[in-house]
Amino acid sequence: MPDQRSSPADKRKIARRDFTYYMQVTDELSKQLIGYLTDISTGGFRLDTSKQIPAGQDFRMQIQLTSDVADKNSMAFVARSKWCHPDHVDPNTYNVGFEIVQMAPGDMMIFQRMFDKYGAEKRSKSKGSNDYLWK
Numbered sequence: 001m002p003d004q005r006s007s008p009a010d011k012r013k014i015a016r017r018d019f020t021y022y023m024q025v026t027d028e029l030s031k032q033l034i035g036y037l038t039d040i041s042t043g044g045f046r047l048d049t050s051k052q053i054p055a056g057q058d059f060r061m062q063i064q065l066t067s068d069v070a071d072k073n074s075m076a077f078v079a080r081s082k083w084c085h086p087d088h089v090d091p092n093t094y095n096v097g098f099e100i101v102q103m104a105p106g107d108m109m110i111f112q113r114m115f116d117k118y119g120a121e122k123r124s125k126s127k128g129s130n131d132y133l134w135k
Helices: 008-014 105-118
Strands: 016-019 024-027 033-041 044-049 058-064 074-086 094-102 119-121
Touching (some): 044 074
Antiparallel strands (some): 016 119, 024 033, 024 058, 033 044, 058 074
């Protein structure tokens, strides 16, 4: 009988969506804007940001939540930058991929609701900065 398990790469391709709600992500302590959520997966996300962010940096992030995904105003978590590329349309913007490093179980359920509610299925497969990997 063939192995029915899928590889992490297969899961990643299925479980990544464009984010249809341009949600702000801020630094939890300074409250400074880090960027805007533009792509979401079950283990990470992509931000559009005005600053270049080197790979391997951990951030304590905060997202303001809407009442249709949570019964609280915001959630905080730790995410690690995995890659950073200039945006292919706007030369003043960078696309940065993040992996979720630490998130409370209840907040992970909220993140999953955000993925379900605001994540739009990708229409076409393209290579490039959208093809990021999560560990």
